Amino acid sequence: MSKTPQAIRGTQDIFGPDAEAFAFVVETFERVRKLYRFRRVEMPVFEKTEVFSRAIGETTDVVSKEMYSFEDRGGDSLTLRPEFTAGIARAYLSNGWQQHAPLKVATHGPLFRYERPQKGRYRQFHQIDAEIIGAVEPQADVELLAMADQLLKELGIANERGGVTLHLNTLGDGDSREAWRAALVEHFRAVKHELSEDSQERLEKNPLRILDSKDRRDQRFVADAPKIDQFLSDDARAFFDAVTSGLDAAGVKWTRAESLVRGLDYYRHTAFEFIPDEGSEAAGKLGSQSTILGGGRYDGLMESLGGAPTPAVGWAAGIERLAMLVGDRIEPNADVIVVVENDDLIDHAIAAIAKIRAGGHSAELMATGSPRKRFDKAVKAGADKIVAFDMRDGTEHVRFKADDKATASLEKLLG
């Protein structure tokens, strides 16, 4: 044990039904993203550290204590991407993708965050991601959310009766958000010493987060805390109303979550999370990592990277979490298994399986172990069709286990 290397903490080797579930999530995402005409993009896995620190915010937990940062041989500080949005924004600016605005893009791949591993939480994890860049209209938010909603339905995680619900909030525009934030600080500062230790710290760094604290001591003061609605400008309110009426028109069910905030600094206006319903099977499977898809509008992000003000909205979802919810997917059986019951006929079998595969059928060769047990192994493996090569009375004997029609077509294929 001490001699063989172990996998890095928080990384995983995915195999079998888990790998099938993972692939199912990605394939479904690819299909749905095309339905909504999102274009595929690929991003580097690492960027200059400043891409993330400037975009996400120095004080956020992600930047301040969860990034895999290192100096390369040229002395530059680089970071393994902890999320997609910052890198996509950087690509948008450095490649002049403004010419394609409004631009709908989608991607998926590994992300890295130095966190304590837990169920549904890994140090290398994978997300699917969708963004609409350069669209000020609330219709962009609606389209993006409609895609998320359809994806979850096609994965079988959500259905018409529920299972997963869209929790929706608005953080208002920059000014609304700042005014709300100031009011919250004032509200909570008055009772600072009655708050949890965590929240006393959050008061200075990230007061919005106090709102979704799970600590009872905090929740007493959350109920009568100032609401964002009191600080919303007319424009911000009109924007949110347009989003909600658009969602209703699109048939996307949602619920208002006044205390939903997001952890990253760049969010404005729409913020949302898809969360399994309380007590549902999905909620049980996920444990405390309950958000399966989250995102929002980030109209301020491009400026933080030195670009022109550019409205944008996007979401990401954890593939591992989605895979847990779709359940084990069985690996498909081979269409045909070719059994070699006499080793003298191995080349005949190889010739046959080559023809079968060239004909577009998946096929497995069963030619190891005790010859007498190979047929049983093929039956056990669960193939629809079996072709067995054996010697009978000194001559080659080919047997088919399949219905008449399949046998006929196999015989034709093998000539």
Next chain:
RNA sequence: GCGAUCGUAGCUCAGUUGGUUAGAGCGCCGGUUUGUGGUACCGGAGGUCGGGGGUUCGAGACCCCUCGAUCGCCCCA
């Protein structure tokens, strides 16, 4: 980063208050049986009991450290 539980063959687990050569089922390999079939029986390989140190005449069982997993907190997807 904090707290709790756990870690025995490829997999699922058993191993009594610490006491002789560490077990079972499944899987794998081989043999016999059956012979249009997922049968039955027999045999075999495979473990320095996550790793390191300690207590003891003696440790898989107790103590310490370490690594990892799981469950909360935190954070987030």
